[in-house]
Amino acid sequence: MVQALENDPSMDVILGMGTHAPSVPFERAEFVRADQTYSILNRIVKATQVDTILHTFMITNSTTVPSRAMHEINVIGTMNLLAAAGTAGSSVRHIVVKSSTLVYGSAASDPNTFHEDTPRTSPVKNSVERALVEAEGLVRDFSEDNPATRVTVLRFANVLGTHLTTPISRNLSGPLCPAIFGFDPLLQFVEEDDVVRALVHVTRGSIPGLYNVAGDGRLPWSEVAGICGTRLIPLSPFSPLKIRPLARLFDLPEELVDLLRYGRGVDTRRFAATGFTYNATSAGAVRTFIRAMRLRRQSGREPMAYTYEHDVEQFFRHSPSVMNANDT
């Protein structure tokens, strides 16, 4: 993300924040390490007078953190971020929030296609959806209270791509992949690079609003497995008790169990109307992912890794002896 922004000369200062050191080199951007609720953001905003905040740290995958921590990150983190942006005399004019289509849920009573303002039809059942719905609520309140600040919320469909690991990608990369017997839900995917491009698109254009972001086309789960060349193992559809032990075997978080039954479709016309074009369709995203996975498996190597070393970065950025490639 930061790398993409760095290529834009109109951005004066880029500041990254995260709980972990960045995994790619930054060229112009600086990086600040923060705790998971981003409590120091307030001071940073005051000190730097930034005008745009990109809020991309929300967790949409419940396997990475315990549910308590997820609440901390998604809800409290968002709250701190909005508080920092909303203080009197704040310089922040635009906030971009990366959310997920998980906020729509997945149930039998769902319409075939969710528009941005279609409400969920089922009550919130799991912690990740609850945290996201709550965080989006905070964002909505904020945008009502601060009409001068532009607020963008992007709801991304399930992401697949070259680098990202999610429960879906882990399941699809094995020789066996779980399915729920008698169900073959339709799913939509968005390619990793399109996620970055979408965030850059709204940041550059200062486009406010609420948008679904997903690649064109919907694939049945069986076809997704087909593209990936993995075999489906049907789990019993009747009792969740029977699914549980297998769920652990297969890396099936709660939010995926319903998705594998009923799927989810979202309308993407509103985002397309802002002038965004995708690089990949849903099926294309699945294929990009599996090709990268095969390469990794056969070459036995992770793609080029980068370790952030503070001293080295500072040297590159500030030492007079470094020749700037842009100057030549």
Next chain:
Amino acid sequence: MASGRPIVGEKNRSTAIVPIRMPAEDDDELEDPRLSDVDEWGRSERTRALTRAIYEPIYSKWFRAEWEGLERIPTEGGALLVANHAGAIPSDAPVIMHGIEKELGRPVYGLADYFFRTVPVVGTLWARAGGVSARPANAYRLLKEQHQLALVFPEGTKGPSKSFTDRYQLRRFGRGGFVEIAMRAGVPVIPIAVIGSEEAMPVIMRVPTLAKALGVPYFPITANVLAFGPLGIVTPFPAKFKLRVLDPVHFDVPADQDRYSKSRIMEESERIRSQLQEAVYDMLRDRRSVWFG
């Protein structure tokens, strides 16, 4: 700058000291490596062709379906087909869907209770064959945005669950939701009266406790099960099906309104119900035999 391709520029190559991979740009047609032909509604043309081939003899040899007024169904543009509903596992839905597709060559999207989606295998097959769950948003998308024919049974489960003693007595038409959707989508409602489905699978009695235990809308004991045993669950009697398409009902209200008059909706819904009821009685007056028509 709201350009569609934000990362386009002279330098797609990074000037970083460590080379970075930039998201690729290409203006070619997007590759879409699909394997199946399942569309956004979950329909698969291959499954549908197979289903049609299997159902054709049932339609023309077993039920010997006979249509009247098919010319009232438009050959293009959206329209909401509304029919009476009966028989424990109602055969009227596939007969209407198959019939219109065969005679007019246009697909019909059958809207059924979303309960169907929760049933393993059945739900998936229903979707592949052309069924859609009956949500207002789905009907709107089909009728208004995709100009298709959608078929609904406003009686809902109250139709097929009624016992044989109540045959050909149309139940309440819900809360008139179908009228509201047709108004919002700006399409006509076309009523279709069906006879034969009552006798194809008559409901002798219902077992509400069992229905509750299984979590299904109703649990019927049918004459077919008594006659054929377990095979009777899927085997209808060869009653003669007759279908009559009534005049399209236009509402003359602007489409896409947020609200429509509730009293107008209920009035229209009741009018359509009584038209259908009258047509059913009229067809029964002309019917000499349940089996031969």
